[in-house]
Amino acid sequence: MENDGKxxxxxxxxxxxSVTLGTAGYSVALETEKKEKKPHYGMIFDxxxxxxxxxxxxxxxxxxxxxxxxxxxxxxxKTDPATPMGKRYVRVSCQQCEDAPCVAVxxxxxxxxxxxxxxxxxxxxxxxxCKYCIVACPYDVRFINEKTKAAENCNxxxxxxxxxxxxxxxxxxxxxxxxxFGDLNDENSYINQILHVKDSVRMKPxxxxxxxxxxxxxxxxxx
Amino acid sequence: xxxxINFTHGFSHGVEWGWPIAVYLLLAGxxxxxxIVALLVxxxxxxxxxxxxxxxxxxxxxxxxxxxxxxxxxDLEKPLYFWKIxxxxxxxxxxxxxxxxxxxxxxxxxxxxxxxxxxxxSMVLAKKSQLxxxxxxxxxxxxxxxxxxxxxxxxxxxxxxxYTGFLISVLVRFPILNTAILPxxxxxxxxxxxxxxxxxxxxxxxKEDTHSSDxxxxxxxxxxxxxxxxxxIAMLFVSLLVGNEFQQTTTVAFxxxxxxxxxxxxxxxxxxxxxxxxxFALGKKMASTHMAFYLxxxxxxxxxxxxxxxxxxxxxxxxx
Numbered sequence: 205m206e207n208d209g210k211x212x213x214x215x216x217x218x219x220x221x222s223v224t225l226g227t228a229g230y231s232v233a234l235e236t237e238k239k240e241k242k243p244h245y246g247m248i249f250d251x252x253x254x255x256x257x258x259x260x261x262x263x264x265x266x267x268x269x270x271x272x273x274x275x276x277x278x279x280x281x282k283t284d285p286a287t288p289m290g291k292r293y294v295r296v297s298c299q300q301c302e303d304a305p306c307v308a309v310x311x312x313x314x315x316x317x318x319x320x321x322x323x324x325x326x327x328x329x330x331x332x333x334c335k336y337c338i339v340a341c342p343y344d345v346r347f348i349n350e351k352t353k354a355a356e357n358c359n360x361x362x363x364x365x366x367x368x369x370x371x372x373x374x375x376x377x378x379x380x381x382x383x384x385f386g387d388l389n390d391e392n393s394y395i396n397q398i399l400h401v402k403d404s405v406r407m408k409p410x411x412x413x414x415x416x417x418x419x420x421x422x423x424x425x426x427x
Numbered sequence: 428x429x430x431x432i433n434f435t436h437g438f439s440h441g442v443e444w445g446w447p448i449a450v451y452l453l454l455a456g457x458x459x460x461x462x463i464v465a466l467l468v469x470x471x472x473x474x475x476x477x478x479x480x481x482x483x484x485x486x487x488x489x490x491x492x493x494x495x496x497x498x499x500x501x502d503l504e505k506p507l508y509f510w511k512i513x514x515x516x517x518x519x520x521x522x523x524x525x526x527x528x529x530x531x532x533x534x535x536x537x538x539x540x541x542x543x544x545x546x547x548x549s550m551v552l553a554k555k556s557q558l559x560x561x562x563x564x565x566x567x568x569x570x571x572x573x574x575x576x577x578x579x580x581x582x583x584x585x586x587x588x589x590y591t592g593f594l595i596s597v598l599v600r601f602p603i604l605n606t607a608i609l610p611x612x613x614x615x616x617x618x619x620x621x622x623x624x625x626x627x628x629x630x631x632x633x634k635e636d637t638h639s640s641d642x643x644x645x646x647x648x649x650x651x652x653x654x655x656x657x658x659x660i661a662m663l664f665v666s667l668l669v670g671n672e673f674q675q676t677t678t679v680a681f682x683x684x685x686x687x688x689x690x691x692x693x694x695x696x697x698x699x700x701x702x703x704x705x706x707f708a709l710g711k712k713m714a715s716t717h718m719a720f721y722l723x724x725x726x727x728x729x730x731x732x733x734x735x736x737x738x739x740x741x742x743x744x745x746x747x
Contacts, residue, residue: 251432280436294434305599311522312508313515330511333504335443336522342600344437344746353504405432408747411599421432 244302245323245360246388246395246416247375248404249295253382256281256293263377267364271350276358277374292422295383298345298357299407299415300324306337306346306357315355323362328354342411360385388416442743444595447502449735452591453620454495456613456731459588460621462488462536466581468644479633480641482543484625486632488584489536491624496529521597525590532583538569538576588617595742602674603742606666612659616731619652623727630720637720649727653699660694660734673747680741690737698730 256279264270264277278296304324306315314330315337317323331354338346338355349356361372370376375385386395404418465484468474474481500509513530517523541548545566552558569576592610599605626645629635635642664681667674680686702723706714713719 275438278436278438280434282432282434294432296434296436296438305597308517308519309522309597311515311517311520311526312511313517314511330508330515331505332508332511334522335504336520338439338443339595339598339600339743342747344439344600347438348504407433419432423431 242389243321243387244389244416245321246300246386246418247360247372248384248395248398248418248420250382250384250402250420251292251294251422252420253380254279254293254295255380255382256291257379259377259379260295260374260383263373264358264361267361267373269351270356274347274350276356290422294419295417296345297417298324298359299343299413299417300358300360302414302416303412305340305342305411305413306355309336309340311336315357318359318362321360321362321366323359323366324357325359325362326354326356328352328356331355342408342413343415437746442740444739444743446736446739447498449732449739451495451498451502452594452613452735452739453728453732454491454498455587455591456617456735457620457624457728458488458492458495458536459584459614460617460619461491461625462539462584462621463581463588463618464622464645464648465625466577466584468641469577472641472644477543478641479629479635479639480625480645482633483629483635484621485536485539485543487621487624487628489533489540492529492533492536492587496533521590521593525587525594528583528586528590532580532587535576535580535583539580541566541569542573542576585614588614591617595739598742600746601742602667602670602677602747603663603680603738603745606663608659608663608666609738612656612663612734615652615656615659616734619649619656620728620731622649622652623724627721627724637717638715649702653702657699677741677745680737680745686737686741686744689733689740693733694730694737697726698733701726701730 258279261275261277261279265275268276270276276297280294280296282292282294284290284292300323304315304317307317307324310316311334312330312332314327314332316325316327318325328349331352333348333353333355335348335355338344338348346355346357348354360366361370365372365376371385372383375383384395384398386393388395388399390396399418402420403423404420406415406418409415461484465478465481469478469481500506503509512523512526516527549559549562552562589610592613595601595604596606596609622645626642629642630637664678667678681690705719705723705726709719
């Protein structure tokens with residue numbers, strides 16, 4: 205009988221223990237699921253649709269008050285001189301790397317990843333303008349803003365349009381829908397639907413910086 | 428499909444880190460190099476007295492690193508925001524790690540100077556008797572930990588020299604900079620410039636005979652250091668030559684243009700050629716003159732400055 209009591213107690217503790225552990229485990233799982241729900245903003249530039257009108261550049265400067273003569277976003281004409289009718293343009297801007305060298309090298313944490321959106325952005329007040337981020341960027345898409353004297357990059361209009369719930373200025377301004385902006389972590393987002401059906405590339409992928417910008421290049425058809 | 432699209436336009440203006448950075452890197456190299464050499468000579472020869480060489484090296488290391496720091500901060504576009512580095516510390520940043528190392532290293536060089544010039548400082552302070560007693564109290568404590576401070580100084584001097592290399596070798600966009608050899612090259616060239624500077628200051632300010640035992644030792648180790656320096660530069664060049672497409676295009680920097688001139692005239696001619704000619708080619712009589720001693724020392728320092736300039740400018744000019 206004495207043994208029976210012990211067994212009962214043992215079973216009781218086992219039961220209680222598994223319930224508590226189970227609940228704890230479940231809540232931890234829930235939390236990690238919540239963490240995964242954090243957005244990962246990305247952008248597609250479709251070279252097939254871009255006509256090089258530079259409306260995006262104009263909108264970017266206006267929305268983000270970029271000083272005259274400076275740009276966060278530039279449309280480079282990469283048309284092959286041998287085939288002048290086959291126009292090709294490329295968007296030059298911050299690639300929003302997942303492993304961003306600028307964030308890694310900034311000595312004052314001015315260049316940082318926004319905690320809510322995960323977007324690589326700048327706190328101009330903390331920037332000492334040492335230019336370390338500018339030389340560390342494999343894409344050479346950072347610059348010192350002449351007015352704020354702080355380094356700057358395309359941050360998907362984080363403090364301007366995105367703050368108001370709008371798409372980035374360049375995306376809004378593009379008449380040809382060459383730019384698509386969205387959350388890569390959201391399976392149902394339009395950007396993911398496009399990435400599912402179209403081939404896209406990242407710039408200089410060998411640097412291992414995992415850029416969030418995707419490019420859909422013009423390719424020869426019927427090879 | 429990765430070759431299908433790319434852009435070549437950049438937002439920076441070519442060389443973003445210009446000559447002040449090269450000077451700053453040189454000053455840090457001289458500082459570290461001088462202290463390493465003088466302290467190693469002291470350890471090796473088991474010296475108990477403060478030799479003119481150690482006095483010179485301590486003074487040189489403190490003055491150069493202090494000036495280097497001023498250069499670095501002054502080179503910023505917002506120099507008055509410098510303190511932000513110290514409160515927003517970023518452990519993944521080589522610059523932050525370097526700032527921490529420097530903020531330990533500068534006090535170390537200062538303490539080394541205090542050891543060297545304890546008498547002189549006491550004499551200056553003698554007018555204010557209270558200050559003298561405070562100073563004597565501090566020195567009593569410092570003297571007890573002197574062996575520890577000396578070893579720590581050597582370690583941090585090496586760290587500072589290496590830091591100047593790591594600072595720019597993490598810049599992946601530039602093949603000449605993004606090499607494993609760069610920090611080693613900066614340590615060795617720092618030793619070269621530091622040896623020359625410490626020797627010259629020991630002779631000029633502290634009246635050390637240019638043929639004294641210590642300066643003879645410096646004169647002997649000067650050549651192996653130079654040989655290693657040349658070897659490392661050659662290795663850097665070969666690694667670029669046999670590297671990928673981008674690395675290969677940077678070898679032009681050694682072959683033609685203004686940077687090739689800087690390299691062959693400045694680094695090779697002045698830095699290595701002139702000291703060799705002065706000390707070996709013109710006979711023993713010429714080699715033992717004071718003029719040859721100072722000229723060859725200055726040529727060594729100038730050569731290392733040219734090397735830093737070449738690395739900084741050619742490095743940032745030939746990007747991927």
